[in-house]
Amino acid sequence: MNPNKKKMTVPDFKKFKAEGRKFTFVTAYDYTMASIINDSETEVILVGDSMAMVVLGRNSTVGVTVDDIIHHTAPVVLGAPQTFVIGDMPFGSYNVSVAQAIESANRILMETNCDAVKLEGGKDMAPAVESMVKAGISVVGHIGLTPQTSVSFGGFKVQGKRAEAARQLLDEAAALEDAGCFAIVLEAIPAPLAAAITARVSVPTIGIGAGADCDGQVLVLHDMLGLYSEFTPRFVKRYAELGTLMEQAVRDYAEEVRSGAFPTPAHSFSMDEEERARLEDRLRETE
Ligand code: KIV
DSSP: OOTTOOOOOHHHHHHHHHHTOOEEEEEOOSHHHHHHHHHSSOOEEEEOTTHHHHTTOOSSSBTBOHHHHHHHHHHHHHHOTTSEEEEEOOTTSSSSOHHHHHHHHHHHHHHHOOSEEEOOBSGGGHHHHHHHHHTTOOEEEEEESOGGGGGGGTSSOOOOOSHHHHHHHHHHHHHHHHHTOSEEEEESOOHHHHHHHHHHOSSOEEEESSOTTSSEEEEOHHHHTTOOOSOOOTTOOOSOOHHHHHHHHHHHHHHHHHHTOSSOGGGSOOOOHHHHHHHHHHHHHHO
C-alpha cells in the first residue's frame, strides 16, 4: 500500500484538468502487477483489451470477451485498492444496441467492482454513451486509432493526419464530451491535433501516441516494461527491459538446478536428528 495515495473519483478527473495536473494511466491484467502499480503514484489502471496481444498471444484485440475482461479486472481491483480501475469493453459487447452496451457495462462493473468502463468510437457511440451515463455508468471514450476496428482503416495507423480527418476527430471528441464521457483516450494522432482537442473539451484527454499536450498519458504495461517485443509502436518508451532480466533469471535458475547450486540448505527444510534416526530405522526395517 502507498501511505500517500488517495484513490481518485470521477469528479477528480475534471478537477485535475482544471488544475493543470497531469495524471497517468497504465494497463494491468492481474493481481500482482496491479499491486505493484498501486504502490506507485499512478492514479489509474486500465484493464485494456490489449490483453489479447500481450497476455493471450493473439494478433488483434478482437476476440476478447466480456468474460475475459471480467476474469482479469476482478484481480486488478483486489490488487489496487487505492487506484481508479477502468474495465475495457471488448469488441462485440456494445455494437449491437444501446441495451447491449448497458448490459455489458453492468456486468463488468458488478462482477469486478471496477470504477468505470471504456469503449472505442466517437459520434456513432454517443447515443450508447448517453444512455449508459443516464443508467449510472461512468464511461471513458477512445478515438483516433481504435484497435478494435483498425481493419477498416488498414491496420494500426496514425489517424487525423489530414485537415479534414483532424476536423472530424475534433467533432468526435465533442460528441463524446456532450454524451457524458468523463475522459477521452486519444490514440495515435498528431500532437497538434491532440493539443487542439485537449483545449476544446472540458474533460481530460489521455494520450497514447498523441503528444505531450494531453491532460494525461497511458501506456501498455508490457510495452513500457520491455515484456512484450513482438510489436512495439513508435510512441512507446521502454522504461525497463524486464523481459531480458526475466530470461536471464530463468536461465540462471536452470543452470543452478543442473549444476546442483540450487537448492542450498537455506532453501530446504531440516529434520530433528532424533526423527531422522527413527526414519532411518523405519527405512532399514522395510529394506
Ligand atoms: O486496450 C488498451 O490497452 C487500450 C490502451 C492502449 C488505451 O485501449
